[in-house]
Amino acid sequence: MDDTSGGGSSSGSPSAPQASPDGGASPGPTGDAGAAIPIGTQAELDAWLQSGAYKSWACEAAAHDRRPGSGHSRNRICVNPALGQDKGAGPYPVGAASVKELYDGSGAVNGYAVYVKVKPGAAGDTWFWYERIGSSVVARSEGASLCVGCHSGAPRDHVFTASPQ
């Protein structure tokens, strides 16, 4: 009964494209990404992550140990079309998003790191940041300083991995 538009396998033009049910608090993100990312509450976001909807994005083939400079554990990164297909320069468009699966020592996913571009501009608070490991929430806010402090050193607008492969 939980109809998260990720269930259907058709990517044609279904008639229910989730037209910003939030009433315009954010300017209709990810129209082309197949599903809006529900960042409003932690429960909604966790449910969406759990659904695996992001796995239809461009994803790394397999989990890898963290890369130099990374504050994360072993992980696998996916990016949505708004991020991955924007090859320009400067800030990414609103709706750009990345999900990183975080792995524990036994190779199981035990958390997620997520960011979503929520407004235009180049500042850290133009991104919503979320990270949960097990049940402990590391960050969940626009401009979370822990995340921004490191990601502000990324090559373009806080994004390290623009093309997962």
Ligand code: HEC
């Ligand atoms: C100490 C530096 C550092 C901190 C702190 C940090 N990150 Fe990252 N993050 C990285 C690096 C480097 C990568 C890319 C390589 C990797 O993770 O293996 C990355 C990758 C990511 C990715 C995948 C997309 C990308 O840009 O590569 C997401 C999503 C992400 N981080 C979210 C977060 C969130 C949310 C927080 C705050 C809770 C956070 N990060 C804190 C360094 C950091």
